[in-house]
Amino acid sequence: MREVAVVGIGLTEFGEKWDTSFRNLFVEAGAKALEDAGMSGDQIDEIFVGNMSGGRFVLQEHIGALIADFAGLTKNHIPSTRVEAACASGGLAFRQAYTTVASGIQDIVIAGGVEKMTDVGGSETTDALAGAADREWEGLVGATFPGLYAMIATDYMNRYGLTREQLAMVAVKNHYNGARNPMAQYRKEITVEDVLRSTLVADPLRLLDCSPVTDGAAAVILCPLEMAREFTDTPVKILASSQASDTIALHDRRDFSTLDATVAAGRRAFKQASLTPKDIGMVEVHDCFTIAELCAIEDLGFCAKGQAGKLTEDGQTALGGSIPVNTSGGLKSCGHPVGATGIKQVCEIVEQLRGEAVGRQVDAEIGMTHNVGGTGATVVCNILGV
Amino acid sequence: MSVPRYWRKQLNRYNLKGSKCETCGRHFFPPRGLCPECRRDGKIVDCEFSGNGTVRTFSIIRTASSDYDIQTPYPLAIIELDEGTCMTAQVICEPEEIHIGMKVKRVFRRIIAEGNGGVIVYGTKFVPA
Numbered sequence: 001m002r003e004v005a006v007v008g009i010g011l012t013e014f015g016e017k018w019d020t021s022f023r024n025l026f027v028e029a030g031a032k033a034l035e036d037a038g039m040s041g042d043q044i045d046e047i048f049v050g051n052m053s054g055g056r057f058v059l060q061e062h063i064g065a066l067i068a069d070f071a072g073l074t075k076n077h078i079p080s081t082r083v084e085a086a087c088a089s090g091g092l093a094f095r096q097a098y099t100t101v102a103s104g105i106q107d108i109v110i111a112g113g114v115e116k117m118t119d120v121g122g123s124e125t126t127d128a129l130a131g132a133a134d135r136e137w138e139g140l141v142g143a144t145f146p147g148l149y150a151m152i153a154t155d156y157m158n159r160y161g162l163t164r165e166q167l168a169m170v171a172v173k174n175h176y177n178g179a180r181n182p183m184a185q186y187r188k189e190i191t192v193e194d195v196l197r198s199t200l201v202a203d204p205l206r207l208l209d210c211s212p213v214t215d216g217a218a219a220v221i222l223c224p225l226e227m228a229r230e231f232t233d234t235p236v237k238i239l240a241s242s243q244a245s246d247t248i249a250l251h252d253r254r255d256f257s258t259l260d261a262t263v264a265a266g267r268r269a270f271k272q273a274s275l276t277p278k279d280i281g282m283v284e285v286h287d288c289f290t291i292a293e294l295c296a297i298e299d300l301g302f303c304a305k306g307q308a309g310k311l312t313e314d315g316q317t318a319l320g321g322s323i324p325v326n327t328s329g330g331l332k333s334c335g336h337p338v339g340a341t342g343i344k345q346v347c348e349i350v351e352q353l354r355g356e357a358v359g360r361q362v363d364a365e366i367g368m369t370h371n372v373g374g375t376g377a378t379v380v381c382n383i384l385g386v
Numbered sequence: 387m388s389v390p391r392y393w394r395k396q397l398n399r400y401n402l403k404g405s406k407c408e409t410c411g412r413h414f415f416p417p418r419g420l421c422p423e424c425r426r427d428g429k430i431v432d433c434e435f436s437g438n439g440t441v442r443t444f445s446i447i448r449t450a451s452s453d454y455d456i457q458t459p460y461p462l463a464i465i466e467l468d469e470g471t472c473m474t475a476q477v478i479c480e481p482e483e484i485h486i487g488m489k490v491k492r493v494f495r496r497i498i499a500e501g502n503g504g505v506i507v508y509g510t511k512f513v514p515a
Binding site: 123124126127130134136137138140141142143144146147150151152153154155158199200201202203204205249250251252256 | 448457463
């Protein structure tokens with residue numbers, strides 16, 4: 001296995017992009033990543049693109065080829081593959097790119113993610129996202145995606161005494177960070193009162209506990225570490241990349257408040273990097289709902305089970321805390337174009353490790369990403385360092 | 387969704403018919419054709435559940451897809467059946483009434499009606515026991 005580095009990153013602004021199409025979103029992110037790496041498109045050997053539901057959101061399948069075509073990369077007929085694991089599609093694309101380079105099959109690979117969610121109405125979006133869980137035995141009996149995470153929250157609050165205010169503090173912290181991220185969908189601070197006054201979506205979760213519907217794309221360029229200096233003075237090394245699976249339905253889990261796939265992927269990543277949670281300086285976790293961030297912090301081993309609410313209340317997960325979580329604003333404030341999220345997390349870590357995260361910079365040499373598909377049926381973790 | 391897709395699982399949806407593994411004794415609802423513990427060594431047979439269970443966790447769904455508009459808000463729960471497996475289902479009760487540990491029993495109910503003149507889907511919901 002070869003050592004692999006990230007040598008270029010590119011992000012579109014996240015938000016409701018009425019004037020931008022699905023394909024143009026990806027092309028913008030890809031072009032920025034190439035620009036960042038000072039590279040020509042002709043140098044790219046392969047593309048992996050994470051996308052959850054082009055078929056539902058823009059009625060488009062065959063996304064690998066579409067992206068290669070409009071990125072101007074069909075001239076050399078390089079392979080281009082769309083990968084899908086619901087909200088973890090981006091993380092999966094990154095891991096595919098990593099294994100492709102690490103194994104020596106290809107040298108320069110672009111891993112991207114894209115989702116265009118606002119071309120359909122709210123009810124259709126809700127229904128498409130419910131496909132991340134078990135359509136037959138969850139969706140069809142009336143479970144919405146927020147409803148499933150709400151049932152995790154009910155179980156968690158009952159067992160660990162988490163308060164509604166502590167849950168709100170996750171959203172408040174992420175909006176504080178997002179307000180300092182020029183690419184974020186919601187660059188606006190909020191208060192605990194704002195969260196508690198927002199509309200109930202699925203008890204106990206309110207609107208401001210939920211990540212929004214977002215258009216956006218992200219791309220990163222990977223190459224062998226030994227080649228990285230040809231493209232950048234600040235390569236970021238991939239120390240680990242891991243993936244784990246679990247039951248598709250929440251009701252089949254061993255423990256509703258623990259994502260066993262997060263535990264497994266986290267342990268594998270720490271083992272591969274020969275590190276422990278104490279070595280991690282910052283982490284981008286999958287906060288599709290506020291409760292998901294708390295579960296992630298615990299399941300990755302940053303604190304004991306049931307303690308993440310207190311950790312958040314004490315400011316330890318904020319900028320300047322002992323383990324800054326979601327410095328990008330997370331899915332909550334930066335936005336959640338589902339297929340792009342796992343790549344955006346990597347972009348944030350790279351920006352931070354290069355010292356380019358103006359206004360929200362943390363002091364870290366090692367960062368971690370955690371990307372979840374569904375309610376925890378797929379988890380991808382990556383550890384990056386300089 | 388297509389009519390055959392509803393029809394195919396109607397015995398499971400209407401009568402809470404699931405499956406069990408005779409090798410290890412585990413029950414499955416929704417039914418599985420392969421035991422995750424015993425895999426090919428398992429012997430899967432059909433079984434019908436008693437329909438009695440306990441609420442393990444719940445939510446009140448206040449925003450749902452348009453198929454569920456007329457029912458919203460509705461309590462949704464993960465119910466542990468007495469046979470030891472868990473399933474997701476709606477509970478017919480007041481939102482403030484549902485709680486963890488609540489004993490429930492199954493009933494046959496309409497799940498959704500697809501617009502005017504569309505398919506009416508029936509299945510299992512639960513009521514307080």
